[in-house]
Amino acid sequence: xxxxxxxxxxxxxxxxxxxxxxxxxxxxxxMADVPGAREPARAPVVEKVSFRVNGKKQSLQLDTRxxxxxxxxxxxxxxxxxxxxxxxxxxxxxxxxxxxRINACLTLxxxxxxxxxxxxxxxGSPDDLHxxxxxxxKHDGYQCGxxxxxxxCSAVSVLQEIKDGIPSHVTGDLQAGATLSAEEIRERMSxxxxxxxxxxxxxxxxEDVGGKRA
Amino acid sequence: xxxxxxxxxxxxxxxAAAAARTHGARFIAGGTNLLDLMKxxxxxxxxxxxxxxxxxxTIESTDDGGVRIGALVRNTDLAADARIRxxxxxxxxxxxxxxxxxxxxxxxxxxxxxxxxxxxxxxxTAQPCNKRLPGSGCAAIGGVSRQLAVIGTSTACIATHPSDxxxxxxxxxxxxxxxxxxxxxxxxxxxxxxxxxxSTPHIETLLEKGELxxxxxxxxxxxxxxxxxxxxxxxxYAFALVSVAAVIQADGSGRVALxxxxxKPWRSDAADALLPQGAQAVIGALLQGAAPTPENQFKxxxxxxxxxxxxxxxxx
Numbered sequence: 001x002x003x004x005x006x007x008x009x010x011x012x013x014x015x016x017x018x019x020x021x022x023x024x025x026x027x028x029x030x031m032a033d034v035p036g037a038r039e040p041a042r043a044p045v046v047e048k049v050s051f052r053v054n055g056k057k058q059s060l061q062l063d064t065r066x067x068x069x070x071x072x073x074x075x076x077x078x079x080x081x082x083x084x085x086x087x088x089x090x091x092x093x094x095x096x097x098x099x100x101r102i103n104a105c106l107t108l109x110x111x112x113x114x115x116x117x118x119x120x121x122x123x124g125s126p127d128d129l130h131x132x133x134x135x136x137x138k139h140d141g142y143q144c145g146x147x148x149x150x151x152x153c154s155a156v157s158v159l160q161e162i163k164d165g166i167p168s169h170v171t172g173d174l175q176a177g178a179t180l181s182a183e184e185i186r187e188r189m190s191x192x193x194x195x196x197x198x199x200x201x202x203x204x205x206x207e208d209v210g211g212k213r214a
Numbered sequence: 215x216x217x218x219x220x221x222x223x224x225x226x227x228x229x230a231a232a233a234a235r236t237h238g239a240r241f242i243a244g245g246t247n248l249l250d251l252m253k254x255x256x257x258x259x260x261x262x263x264x265x266x267x268x269x270x271x272t273i274e275s276t277d278d279g280g281v282r283i284g285a286l287v288r289n290t291d292l293a294a295d296a297r298i299r300x301x302x303x304x305x306x307x308x309x310x311x312x313x314x315x316x317x318x319x320x321x322x323x324x325x326x327x328x329x330x331x332x333x334x335x336x337x338x339t340a341q342p343c344n345k346r347l348p349g350s351g352c353a354a355i356g357g358v359s360r361q362l363a364v365i366g367t368s369t370a371c372i373a374t375h376p377s378d379x380x381x382x383x384x385x386x387x388x389x390x391x392x393x394x395x396x397x398x399x400x401x402x403x404x405x406x407x408x409x410x411x412x413s414t415p416h417i418e419t420l421l422e423k424g425e426l427x428x429x430x431x432x433x434x435x436x437x438x439x440x441x442x443x444x445x446x447x448x449x450x451y452a453f454a455l456v457s458v459a460a461v462i463q464a465d466g467s468g469r470v471a472l473x474x475x476x477x478k479p480w481r482s483d484a485a486d487a488l489l490p491q492g493a494q495a496v497i498g499a500l501l502q503g504a505a506p507t508p509e510n511q512f513k514x515x516x517x518x519x520x521x522x523x524x525x526x527x528x529x530x
Contacts, residue, residue, distance in 0.1 A: 034346075041217070045218065045219050087250050103246070106249050107249065166290060174303055
């Protein structure tokens, strides 16, 4: 097989390139305007925070760096909420806080004093499924299931957002408000990625629940 | 992420004073951009001042017939507000074109204005970037620059401002209202708020140390037809290659602003005056002196074609 010359890079050459680029950036000269850049590393800081998760009061002492997602998974053992990208791009960590869906990975636990948090475990249980959970099962709205808790929390909120008259990018008439449609569901669910590609069944599940409600 | 201390501010003046006296302090509101950057150690604050309790979350009518939008009004609430939907539809359209539903529920008005660029070299800590590490160089110039700026650039930086909301705000002649550490307030026209990169691309706005955005004011509504067209690589949840904001009046006059082309939303009165002559004349004036890279020169024609399409829609 002929390898094009520009791709004929050995592992040794690649390491050399990496070392070269590192030496280029090791000479910051005007860092005074970058907050914190010249501060010495400090010891971990612990703060108290209390909030309610699925109706139950939780009081925690946490490193200020702990995200709401890590507080739920690592400190409260509520592992239904998933960590996908940890950067707000995939939606696997979607939970409902004070009635609004958010990315639990992009918020600090200590910022949620007094908050009311609902995770997938709080929506329903295996014996008593939330209608959206039942619809995902009925319509086969998943394959591997990793994104599913986030999809379901997001979907529950999407129906509420349409009901509350919150417009989306595909809402035609801003005065009339949005109505439930596959197009609205697809647009509003764009912050939840499914690498298995179960999207069409997810839309069917949400339409099913939304239609029953209306 | 580096360790940091954390406090909840009780008043805007107290927050500003705390930020001024604490070295390495940053405000945190929605946190959707700041926390992302802290995880990557691109932002490395040693102290966070949580401003969510400052009650800057209302939208009020002003004496001059406009609105005053609190700094902490969430993007979802701003987009859904009845007055905004009716009188400033452009702003609603721009807001819902950005980010995802989850992010809009958290992201604030002030935080949206202050979000950092999504230039891939700003995010890649193994690469030089004058915005992230002042003086280290710019890997974007000569690198993968398809998403980046075509005008207002410098030899130090070709990053774009990523916001959709700010494009609408710029067209609507928004004014940023701030509180300074001494408790005084000032108003800064959004048009002058963002600093050109020059040789200091890490200094992005006119805000002084500790200065806190309290609100954004919009003057009385413009009337006309409000359109926001965003061109991107996927249908939803992606940053703009080019976006066009337009408010077009029945006589064909109006105002236009472009997103995705510069370090700030790009517009000019001189270009707006050419609207009756069509998209080619407007973009010709607006992007005169553009210095695109070979990878992003398509943006000039894309801006013209997008504006042409928007003007056609406005007439129909």
